[in-house]
Amino acid sequence: MTNKCSRDFQRQNTVVSVKNVRIGSSEQTFWCGPCSIESETQIEETAAFLSSWGVQILRGGAFKPRTSPYSFQGLGERGLVLLALAGEKYGMVTVSEVMDTADIPLVARYVDILQIGARNMHNFALLRKVGATGKPVVLKRGLAATIEEFLLASEYILLEENPNLILCERGIRTFEQYTRNTLDLSCVALIKKLSHLPIIADLSHSLGRTDIMLPMARAALACGVDGLMCEVHPNPAKALSDGTQSLSFEQFARFISGLLPLMHFLDAQNASQAETELALPVTI
Amino acid sequence: MTNKCSRDFQRQNTVVSVKNVRIGSSEQTFWCGPCSIESETQIEETAAFLSSWGVQILRGGAFKPRTSPYSFQGLGERGLVLLALAGEKYGMVTVSEVMDTADIPLVARYVDILQIGARNMHNFALLRKVGATGKPVVLKRGLAATIEEFLLASEYILLEENPNLILCERGIRTFEQYTRNTLDLSCVALIKKLSHLPIIADLSHSLGRTDIMLPMARAALACGVDGLMCEVHPNPAKALSDGTQSLSFEQFARFISGLLPLMHFLDAQNASQAETELALPVTI
């Protein structure tokens, strides 16, 4: 039997369409916003800023998976309301994490894309039930999951007849201390080869620092990623979570400006390839 | 603020009493049974055999977290019924995994101890809600969780005013190929020092093989573990899951026989220590 995530099952790339955004198509997607939704002003300002730079997908956590129960746990439903309002006002697609099967209806009511976090990649009940909603889902690779396990986790969602699935490489746990995790771009390259599913890279959680975000974004784009996730906050120094890995507005402006030439080059190259090769990954 | 799991919060060892079993006391506990409950005959025979050897805790999976959705997923409620019947017949305490917050009431109705598997150690909603039941819980260390994260996960349960918590070291993921995971006994030694909670070691999932189970059980006991978990199956070669790491009845008999002398020695040593040292870990 062929797994549904496999390129042997479906040769053409899956494209997940949400509103006017097409994830997995030749166009790059940016998934940006604060780690946690903290206030109306914070998410509203961030959405205004990001949409002015053409970012189409607004991320923000309302239910936060925190290692310690004493850390900020998110605003819950109020956070979802604020995210939905900001998304609507600026015409952005919204994404937020769901951690408990009991919360799926609530989160699904407010957001466009349901996120399964790295800590829940092996939470199979959650995978099945978000699959059953039929809504677009972004599934992050587990902290120490192999690529094979990552693909098999995606299978739990696809089996619920939900084809709207996007994968997300977010770094794996190693002994390295200079980065929060080790961004494994071979995972991106292999999944483009083995699967028809779109895959994006989460720069903030993999790197845990902002100073090498630009070269790593360039690397991710060059190896064929379908989108980049990064945390952006009006005032990273005062963020309630993940401040050290969040870009300020000024940093984001420089980040995206630094990426644009490469993106234009890759778009042009993809466009010429697409005619003859159906956008399949090239195997040498 | 002092974490509730910390020995600074509570100096004396926590002892979790379930029926006539006292986990965390000087007496060792054995947690045995098949990976999955497969049939009435299988669990009944296993319980009969294990209780004849004095094993007091019967384990068996009804909801199985499987990497692939195409693997056997467990018998569900019927499995729980069979486990409860076998436990009752042979006077054994029962333990089974719960994977979804929605299943907590169901699993809690049938079993004595709720298990949170390694893949769900970071499933914080599940931790809170099993905590809220007040029932005894055994929490396994995540596949790549640090000891600090393991202790903080326990805090999610303790914060629900549920003191009936047992930790379980089950091996961490490394590059080693000869074992399924790497059993980290330093985790046991450190948790005995840092926390008042009982901790057991899961030999089957850490080793993934039976041929070194005896020396590793001896090591775990000698470093102060409060119990040993291992999979026992009437016919490992035909097990629906984890056959290669399950002991047959004959192997288990040799295993426990090989452990008894060391257990008697440790019991005697603990007994003499307990009078003078209140069973606290000795710091050199």
Place this chain on the structure above:
Amino acid sequence: MTNKCSRDFQRQNTVVSVKNVRIGSSEQTFWCGPCSIESETQIEETAAFLSSWGVQILRGGAFKPRTSPYSFQGLGERGLVLLALAGEKYGMVTVSEVMDTADIPLVARYVDILQIGARNMHNFALLRKVGATGKPVVLKRGLAATIEEFLLASEYILLEENPNLILCERGIRTFEQYTRNTLDLSCVALIKKLSHLPIIADLSHSLGRTDIMLPMARAALACGVDGLMCEVHPNPAKALSDGTQSLSFEQFARFISGLLPLMHFLDAQNASQAETELALPVTI
């Protein structure tokens, strides 16, 4: 005290000049050839092929660090002679590994660049003594070395007043099974930031497979690497070592053709940047 490898010690990028090749300058370098030198025909044909594609650096092992003593250990001095002849005939710079301090004079007599393999990154006596030769050295990151340890290893060479040092990221050991190691491009990005030393990426040893070599090469180039190492063999299926990760001539031709457009784009971008920014890494 500031480490000599640090960008605080030397702000400008180090450029290592060997014959007409300038490693660490804006021009990309390719380090190609068989894992082991096996025969005159093999290395001669490979050099002829590679130089026809503009490859300037010819690699080949004469002393092979093999996990098992029963595996092919290399041709020794005869291999070095063959490598030197091929390099001279086709005007290529040669590189080969030295494993024992006793062999340094021998290897240094024949090759242009001395290689320290991953297994010897912590062989401090070897580091000091290759440093003392003053010859160009390429130092590979250890199998499980942190970036900090990698930089400190480089310090052993630099302290011998040998500035002709090139670093090489070759993947780190993780639990992942689909690749031989995990290529850590954050290491490249961080070292470009923290150090003035050139750094290249070894695609063959990190990936252990050829089918994702093109996207990973693109990623490495986009994040700022100064060169790419990959194994090329006239007949990978019959290679005495590392056949599964070696490119055939036909595969290499497709590989390099697939890279050229991106390389031209990056060259153009670097050229325009260089005027204003002195080729320093951009920090956002």
Place this chain on the structure above:
Amino acid sequence: MTNKCSRDFQRQNTVVSVKNVRIGSSEQTFWCGPCSIESETQIEETAAFLSSWGVQILRGGAFKPRTSPYSFQGLGERGLVLLALAGEKYGMVTVSEVMDTADIPLVARYVDILQIGARNMHNFALLRKVGATGKPVVLKRGLAATIEEFLLASEYILLEENPNLILCERGIRTFEQYTRNTLDLSCVALIKKLSHLPIIADLSHSLGRTDIMLPMARAALACGVDGLMCEVHPNPAKALSDGTQSLSFEQFARFISGLLPLMHFLDAQNASQAETELALPVTI
């Protein structure tokens, strides 16, 4: 072909005899002393203290493999002289590390057992040449070496017709932060099963802390280790290297006292087993 390290090649345990010490026999060996030899007084006092507790093997580094070239590198030959004098005065067997093939004759002149450190486990030239001396060798497992690689490294020494080899598990590198490395006792259990070679455990380098040394030593003994290595220093707070993981004399006295009852128990058990089972590991 059967590897020489394999139990299929030699069924009986290898016993390495050095002076009056028999490593790999039923008697436990302790390998203690400072990380680095710092002065005549330091090594002399330590030897006096250790021999008074019956410790038979005196360790001390003269050539130190240090991550940074700016850290203390050892006293070199003078350190070896001091170690040899202290060993002779107190009738102890001496062991010290050799890092460079060029130093083998020098180190071999002064010490009884040559140590290959973890960072050199893959330094195959060094393995061969220490093997060729015929002197007893202790080989440490590499920082991220698999058990298979560890055994194959031992093969390089055995192939030189040197049967006087002892293995040493010293922890592997993982993501865990509470310990310096993760002591992998499954490695001990597996090697006792797969190989006839003696294996000891280095508690200091694996744990990197002293407060759990006693329970981990108990675990190592219970799983069948042939000896324990730990660092002891007259004044750990002033040690030139590894102070935080070294035991003071007072701590060592409590450490060994805490181990004695278990050691007597294990001796008695081994003695009764030995008559009937030839001291082979028991497979359940």
